[in-house]
Amino acid sequence: MERFRMILQYLQSNSESVTNGVYGLLALASVKLYSCFDFSCPCVPRYNEAYGLGVLLVPPAALLLCGLLLTRQPAAALHEWRRPRGRRAKDPAVIRYMCSSVLQRAMIAPVVWIIITLLDGKCFICAFSGSVDPEKFAGFANITPAQAQQLLAKVPCKDDELVRNNMSRKAVSRYLRCWSQALGWSILLILIIAAFLARWLRPCFSPAALLQTRYWSNYIDIEQKIFEETCCEHSRHFAHQCILHFFESMRKEIQLHSFNLHREEKEAEGEESLLRGITDQNQVNKLLQTWYYEKPPLDVSQVTQR
Amino acid sequence: MDKFRMIFQFLQSNQESFMNGICGIMALASAQMYSAFDFSCPCLPRYNLAYGLGVLLVPPLILFLLGFVMNNNVSVLAEEWSRPRGRRGKDPAMLRYMFCSMAQRALVAPAVWVSVTLLDGKCVLCAFCTALPVEALGNGSRPGLSDRELRRILARIPCRELYEGQELIAGDVAVRYLRCISQALGWCFVLLVTLLAFLVRSLRPCFAQAAFLRSKYWSHYSDMERRLFD
Numbered sequence: 001m002e003r004f005r006m007i008l009q010y011l012q013s014n015s016e017s018v019t020n021g022v023y024g025l026l027a028l029a030s031v032k033l034y035s036c037f038d039f040s041c042p043c044v045p046r047y048n049e050a051y052g053l054g055v056l057l058v059p060p061a062a063l064l065l066c067g068l069l070l071t072r073q074p075a076a077a078l079h080e081w082r083r084p085r086g087r088r089a090k091d092p093a094v095i096r097y098m099c100s101s102v103l104q105r106a107m108i109a110p111v112v113w114i115i116i117t118l119l120d121g122k123c124f125i126c127a128f129s130g131s132v133d134p135e136k137f138a139g140f141a142n143i144t145p146a147q148a149q150q151l152l153a154k155v156p157c158k159d160d161e162l163v164r165n166n167m168s169r170k171a172v173s174r175y176l177r178c179w180s181q182a183l184g185w186s187i188l189l190i191l192i193i194a195a196f197l198a199r200w201l202r203p204c205f206s207p208a209a210l211l212q213t214r215y216w217s218n219y220i221d222i223e224q225k226i227f228e229e230t231c232c233e234h235s236r237h238f239a240h241q242c243i244l245h246f247f248e249s250m251r252k253e254i255q256l257h258s259f260n261l262h263r264e265e266k267e268a269e270g271e272e273s274l275l276r277g278i279t280d281q282n283q284v285n286k287l288l289q290t291w292y293y294e295k296p297p298l299d300v301s302q303v304t305q306r
Numbered sequence: 307m308d309k310f311r312m313i314f315q316f317l318q319s320n321q322e323s324f325m326n327g328i329c330g331i332m333a334l335a336s337a338q339m340y341s342a343f344d345f346s347c348p349c350l351p352r353y354n355l356a357y358g359l360g361v362l363l364v365p366p367l368i369l370f371l372l373g374f375v376m377n378n379n380v381s382v383l384a385e386e387w388s389r390p391r392g393r394r395g396k397d398p399a400m401l402r403y404m405f406c407s408m409a410q411r412a413l414v415a416p417a418v419w420v421s422v423t424l425l426d427g428k429c430v431l432c433a434f435c436t437a438l439p440v441e442a443l444g445n446g447s448r449p450g451l452s453d454r455e456l457r458r459i460l461a462r463i464p465c466r467e468l469y470e471g472q473e474l475i476a477g478d479v480a481v482r483y484l485r486c487i488s489q490a491l492g493w494c495f496v497l498l499v500t501l502l503a504f505l506v507r508s509l510r511p512c513f514a515q516a517a518f519l520r521s522k523y524w525s526h527y528s529d530m531e532r533r534l535f536d
Binding site for chain 2: 055243
């Protein structure tokens, strides 16, 4: 029980680790999605580029939007940006920090997709097989340009009858895959170096301002969360009070209509007081009917008189 | 008793994460259902279109309705909508908010089914194999065929072992072409849905955030009141 309470408190207090966990899961989902996706190049001259580049760029865009939807921070940053000034000034540095930290984390899953796609190579081969110079490869050299285009477009499809026995098909494929993997590794290296430099060099420039912006962005996030929780608690108490007032007003009405004066003296003793004056079937039915047909007003400032 | 109260408080305070969890489970169930479903194209000219479009559109409708059925707040909404006015006014903005949030959650599983179906490609292959551009993709032979005969041959493309039109258009070429179109549609659909969801979520703070907070509070209040009364 103690463990459960501790985990609950940890999750509720440390929204940053929850957010990081969500983005990590999204990156893993991106890898799984790529391995489940059945890449199937059309091997038709104009369609190849569209398909290859589409698979390289459209899923990352969708993953980025997914990342921005799944957590609360992007909405909190946008809310802070768009709210009226009111009695609290807005700090542009805090808003910038919130937006940039949100975008950095949301970019992880799309970048993972792009890098896996490039390292695998199928997309690149499909998109750019038509752009290769046919003169460099013996099997495509001494034919008309139109025929060369047709044959090059079929290179990604290993089992196609036109290129099945073409000795240069593998050469083109390996050439393009080499470029694709080089691009993939370069992008990965550049990103890691950029992240490393950003992380290490940032505290060198105005560390105090950085601490302040980090504190206030965390504050805004937690304040919004606690406000929502307090509203939930408040609505619960409000509903409770409203229902108690309703029962009280029904009890008074029943007392007004009842001519049995002895009951008045005997009630409010022990368990009978829990029944709040509603003690028989007809009274319960009347109470339930009134509850539906005449909902009580949303006002618990005084005991409601009927 | 203390344990029960704590769990109760957690679920009540985290009603949203509970509903999001149900939503996520239904989405996974939808993907699992598709992989368990044994798609079997009839390979007959008029039946292909009906079967393909049926598999693409009927299960999402069922999943959408199921999403509403599994949401506890449907009865709260229905009750709030149909009750007499009594001594408490009715707020149409609150009813709209409740309906929209339920509809958004119910749309996740159907969207997953449609995406998975389009990305897999079998449905579109089955539905549109008779509409292939034979002049552009074909091998140019067997010219004297009537339309009906041509459609009959093309309808068999999804059934590899029955297909006899290799001279007309290679089976592999046709499958690759239709699958490419299907996957392109699938990714565009995924992008469109996420973009729409993102716009709905992010444009709200720009317009009527105060009204939104009000509707959210009172819809939560209705839900609490009903539960406490019960």
